[in-house]
Amino acid sequence: MKKHNNIWLTVDTVLKVVILLAFIFPFLWMISTSLQTLEETMKFPPTILPEVPQWLNFVDAMTSGPFATYARNSLIVTISVIIIQLLVMIPAAYAFAKYEFFGKNVLFALVLIAFMIPGQLTFIPIYLMMADWGLIKTLLPQILPFMSNAFGIFLLRQYFMQIPEEIIEAARLDNANEFKIMWKIMVPMSKPALATVALFSFVSHWNDYFWPLVMTDSNEVRPLTLGISMLRETEGISNWHIIMAGNVVLVVPILIVYLFCSKQIVRAFVYSGIK
Amino acid sequence: MASIEFVNVTKEFDKKEIIKDLNLKIEDGTFTVLVGPSGCGKTTLLRMIAGIGPQTSGAVLIDGKDVTDIAPGKRGVAMVFQNYAIYPTMSVRENIEFGLKNNKVKKAERTELVESISAAVGLTDFLDRKPSTLSGGQRQRIALARAMVKKPSVFLMDEPLSNLDAKLRAQMRIDLIELHKKLGTTFVYVTHDQVEAMSMADTIVLMNQGLIQQEAPPETIYHEPSNIFVAQFIGVPPMNIDELGVGGVKFGFRPESAIGSTEAGTTPFSIRGEVVTREMLGSETLYKINYKDTSFMIKSLEDRFTVNQQVYVSVPTEKMYFFGEDGNRIPTSHPSYSSYIEALRSY
Ligand SMILES: Nc1ncnc2c1ncn2[C@@H]1O[C@H](COP(=O)(O)OP(=O)(O)OP(=O)(O)O)[C@@H](O)[C@H]1O
Ligand SMILES: [Mg+2]
Numbered sequence: 001m002k003k004h005n006n007i008w009l010t011v012d013t014v015l016k017v018v019i020l021l022a023f024i025f026p027f028l029w030m031i032s033t034s035l036q037t038l039e040e041t042m043k044f045p046p047t048i049l050p051e052v053p054q055w056l057n058f059v060d061a062m063t064s065g066p067f068a069t070y071a072r073n074s075l076i077v078t079i080s081v082i083i084i085q086l087l088v089m090i091p092a093a094y095a096f097a098k099y100e101f102f103g104k105n106v107l108f109a110l111v112l113i114a115f116m117i118p119g120q121l122t123f124i125p126i127y128l129m130m131a132d133w134g135l136i137k138t139l140l141p142q143i144l145p146f147m148s149n150a151f152g153i154f155l156l157r158q159y160f161m162q163i164p165e166e167i168i169e170a171a172r173l174d175n176a177n178e179f180k181i182m183w184k185i186m187v188p189m190s191k192p193a194l195a196t197v198a199l200f201s202f203v204s205h206w207n208d209y210f211w212p213l214v215m216t217d218s219n220e221v222r223p224l225t226l227g228i229s230m231l232r233e234t235e236g237i238s239n240w241h242i243i244m245a246g247n248v249v250l251v252v253p254i255l256i257v258y259l260f261c262s263k264q265i266v267r268a269f270v271y272s273g274i275k
Numbered sequence: 276m277a278s279i280e281f282v283n284v285t286k287e288f289d290k291k292e293i294i295k296d297l298n299l300k301i302e303d304g305t306f307t308v309l310v311g312p313s314g315c316g317k318t319t320l321l322r323m324i325a326g327i328g329p330q331t332s333g334a335v336l337i338d339g340k341d342v343t344d345i346a347p348g349k350r351g352v353a354m355v356f357q358n359y360a361i362y363p364t365m366s367v368r369e370n371i372e373f374g375l376k377n378n379k380v381k382k383a384e385r386t387e388l389v390e391s392i393s394a395a396v397g398l399t400d401f402l403d404r405k406p407s408t409l410s411g412g413q414r415q416r417i418a419l420a421r422a423m424v425k426k427p428s429v430f431l432m433d434e435p436l437s438n439l440d441a442k443l444r445a446q447m448r449i450d451l452i453e454l455h456k457k458l459g460t461t462f463v464y465v466t467h468d469q470v471e472a473m474s475m476a477d478t479i480v481l482m483n484q485g486l487i488q489q490e491a492p493p494e495t496i497y498h499e500p501s502n503i504f505v506a507q508f509i510g511v512p513p514m515n516i517d518e519l520g521v522g523g524v525k526f527g528f529r530p531e532s533a534i535g536s537t538e539a540g541t542t543p544f545s546i547r548g549e550v551v552t553r554e555m556l557g558s559e560t561l562y563k564i565n566y567k568d569t570s571f572m573i574k575s576l577e578d579r580f581t582v583n584q585q586v587y588v589s590v591p592t593e594k595m596y597f598f599g600e601d602g603n604r605i606p607t608s609h610p611s612y613s614s615y616i617e618a619l620r621s622y
Contacts, residue, residue, distance in 0.1 A: 166360035169327040174374035174421075175348025184373075188364035 030251075034058070034244035041240045054241065061231060061245040066219050070227035077142045077212075077223060078205045082198050085149045089197065092148070093156035094182050098168060108157075115150035123214050130215065141215035142223070146205065152197040159193040160186055195264035203254055224250050277338040277351065277428040277461055278303040279324055284333035286319055286485075293319055294485045297333075301478075306455045306462045310472040311482035312508075317465040318357065320482075321431045324463065325354050337429065348377065353422035354431040357465075358438075359414050361406045361421075367393070368402040370417055374425045392424045412443050423454075432464045436471065448474055469509050473497070481505055503527070503602045512561065514596070515571045521618045523600035532594035533573040535562065535580060540589025543619040550584045564588055592616055 033041055035053040061067075095101070096108050122145075130141040163186060171181045187194065209225045216222050228246035232238055279301040286294040294316050301307045309317045322328030323335050326347035334341045342350055353374075362370050368389055375385045393399050396416040406414055415435060422430060432451075436444045452475055455462050466472055472479050473493045481488045481496065481504075488508075489501040500506035500514075506527055507513040516527040528544070539545060548566035560578040564571050564586065573588055580586050597605040597615045605612065 164358065164360065166356045166358060167362060169322075169325075169347070170354070170356060170360040170421075171362070171373070172327060172347045173325055173352065173354055174425075175346075175377040176373070177377075180377065185362060185364075 027251075030244050030247055033240055034248045036241050038237075038239065038241055057241050057245040058249065061228075061242045061249065064231060064242065065227050067224070067227055069219060070222055070224045073139060073142075073221060074206060074223040074225070077139055078202055080139075080143050081146045081205050082201050084143070084147050085152060085201055086194065086198065088148045089152045089156055090182060090187060090194075092153050093160050094178075094186055096153065096157045097160035097163075098165070111150050111153050114148075115154060119145075119211055123211065127214055136215070136217060137221065139221055142205075142208075142212055142221075145211075146201075149197065149201060152201065155197055156190065156193055159190050163189055192264040192267035195261045199257060199261045199265060202257055206254060207250075278336075279429060279461065279463065280336040280339070281320075281323075282334045282336065284323065284330045284335065286316070286323065286328075287331045292485070294330075297485070297487065299480065299487060299490065301461060301463060303338075303461055304459050305477045306452075306464065306475055307478045307480060308472040308476035309463065309465045309480050309482060310467060310469060310508075311488075313467055315482045316485045317467070317482060318433055321354065321433055321463060321465055324350075324429065325352050325431055326350055348374075351428040352431060353425050353427035353429070355415075355418045355422050355433065355435045357433040357435075359418040361414055361417050363406055366403050366405060367398055367409070367417055370406065371420050371424050374421065378425070388424050392420045395423070396420045411438050412447075415439060415447070423458075428460055430458075430460055430462045432462065434466050434468075435464075437466075437468070444471075451475060469511070473509070481508060483508075499604070500596070501604055503598050503604075506596060506598075506604070512572045512574070516598070517569055517571075517622075519597070519615060519618050520622070521615065524605070524615060524618075525598045526615070526619065526622075527596040527598065528590040528594055530561065530572040530574040533571065533588050533590050535564075535573050535575050536587045536589070539587050542589045542591055543616050544592075544595060544622065545587060545589040546622070547585060547587050550580050550582050550586060553578075553580065553582055562586075595619070 032049060034057055035055070036047070036050040036057075037054055040047055040050060092111075096104065096111075126145050127141070130136055130144075135141055135144075167185060167189075168181055171185050176184065207225060208223075209229065212221075212223050212226055216226065219227075224246075228243065228250055231243050231246050281297050281299040284294060284297045285292060297320075309320060311317055319328060323330050324337070326342065326345065329343065334343060336342065337350060337352070362373065365373065371389050371392060372385055375388060380388070389402070390399070393402055396419055398413065398416055398420060401409060401413060406417060409417070415438065418435065422432075435451075436447050439447060448471060451462075451464075455475075464471075464475060472481075473496075476493050478490060479493055479496050480490045483504050489496055489505045491499070491501075496505060496509055500509065503516060503525065507516065510529055510531075512530050514527045514529050515533075516525050518524075519526045526544075534540065539547070546566050548564040548571070550562050551565050551570065552561075552563040554561040555578055558576070560575050562573050562575065562580055564573060566588075571588065595616070597609075597612070599605050605615070
């Protein structure tokens with residue numbers, strides 16, 4: 001019996017290590033490549049570790065284009081999207097979770113349908129509309145279409161529904177208006193869900209490549225992802241070490257944010273019953 | 276301070292009538308206890324007074340004014356919920372303060388109120404703790420303090436003691452009676468525990484299936500129940516009831532009114548039966564007595580009988596109750612009353 005357990009424990013551990021490696025290997029490869037010389041990146045068989053870490057690769061990457069502008073654009077777009085989304089999602093989710101009103105189910109179904117439509121279907125009309133409004137030279141085409149987040153509304157609604165009705169009624173008896181109930185009661189009680197939604201939003205907009213590629217036509221409004229992709233071709237050869245250095249720069253903020261949010265996120269999934 | 280009045284109130288949930296044409300007046304400053312079995316509509320009534328579950332038709336008046344269009348927070352009503360409904364992300368202080376802040380009470384006054392109320396309920400040491408770190412009894416006191424601090428003119432309490440252990444519950448019962456004396460405001464208290472109802476109420480409103488069965492002081496409810504339901508709801512164990520055998524009339528007597536003896540009694544109701552169970556409860560003993568094809572509970576201060584023993588049970592005439600076919604109690608002034616008494620002899 002004991003032996004049997006040991007075997008399973010070993011299998012379990014081995015599987016975990018394999019999965020871990022599968023996830024972490026590309027990541028380590030990226031970091032390693034970002035520190036190699038051009039010759040090293042093209043050697044066969046490939047070298048795992050750089051002989052001498054080439055820290056200057058980062059400087060090269062960041063000086064080969066207007067990276068300060070790219071970074072600024074990425075930050076402005078991502079942060080505005082998150083803030084606007086929270087402002088839209090919280091009241092929407094509160095209404096869907098705690099109010100009875102005419103057409104509620106139809107409206108919620110619309111939200112879920114919106115959740116399932118990929119951006120690749122809507123980008124042309126949206127681009128034309130933005131161009132029509134003369135906004136292509138601004139960051140707005142990267143922000144306005146994402147003011148609402150159907151997945152976020154769905155997740156927050158699930159979370160709000162679990163908050164007992166009596167707490168809201170107690171607040172009404174305490175003479176709190178609906179606005180206060182939302183911000184002083186619902187929001188503090190839903191921090192894990194809010195952190196999760198905000199993080200998902202952050203990752204998907206910070207990493208977004210397709211949408212800004214379509215919606216921008218000048219470096220003034222391009223985000224980091226596009227800037228880094230433009231590192232790819234210089235003088236006819238792929239500068240993999242420089243590209244990877246750019247990618248490391250792109251990924252670091254996500255790691256930092258994730259470290260801050262991970263605990264809250266796990267809690268959100270446990271609570272909302274998705275996990 | 277305020278009186279509360281229900282005028283022809285009905286309440287439906289999903290087209291099902293839960294409260295049927297209810298009329299009730301709760302006098303200013305009284306301690307009124309709503310009591311009844313689970314699901315009879317007690318919470319529903321409280322929620323109508325508070326304005327968080329409005330009536331389907333009819334009117335609720337507070338101090339003679341129809342409050343249908345007045346928001347819950349503006350009715351001068353505070354409520355202690357069945358599950359407390361404490362704000363979990365706020366500290367104890369913030370919980371108590373929340374209503375005051377919303378009512379735009381100045382900071383200095385707020386602090387003073389919170390301190391004095393929390394001292395009164397014994398929460399001073401916990402003001403900066405989160406509710407999740409406190410015990411059930413302490414949370415219950417947060418809920419009380421949160422209601423008290425607003426100085427409401429009506430205090431609604433929905434089974435506030437149901438989650439406490441027996442000892443703490445007994446203590447809180449006394450505290451609440453004292454609180455009512457001190458504040459002198461109108462208390463409406465919901466429970467399905469008849470001991471709580473009997474011990475705290477000025478007036479008991481006994482409900483069943485959305486209908487008021489009787490509205491009277493505890494003594495009256497106990498001594499003059501208006502029907503079989505009331506007679507059997509109040510009292511532990513419930514009143515013994517059986518067919519008299521005359522025109523569908525039933526008779527009843529309380530276990531504590533019966534006298535057990537080894538000698539035959541002289542009252543009209545006197546039977547000889549066999550003890551089938553004996554429960555020694557400390558100060559008193561309960562016996563279940565089999566008689567013919569039925570059985571009666573009797574309660575005795577002395578522990579005199581053993582199981583299988585043959586005993587006589589008699590009940591003084593003035594402690595006998597009679598109920599008509601409709602379940603309502605037949606008053607002693609009823610013309611046939613004495614004939615019912617006589618009928619007991621041939622039971
Ligand atoms: N929101 C609701 N939707 C549908 N039915 C409801 C709702 N609230 C209460 N009811 C029904 O109304 C009836 C009375 O409920 P209420 O909560 O007033 O009972 P209660 O007397 O407080 O019972 P308890 O002692 O168990 O708390 C019950 O049959 C209940 O099922
Ligand atoms: Mg109830």
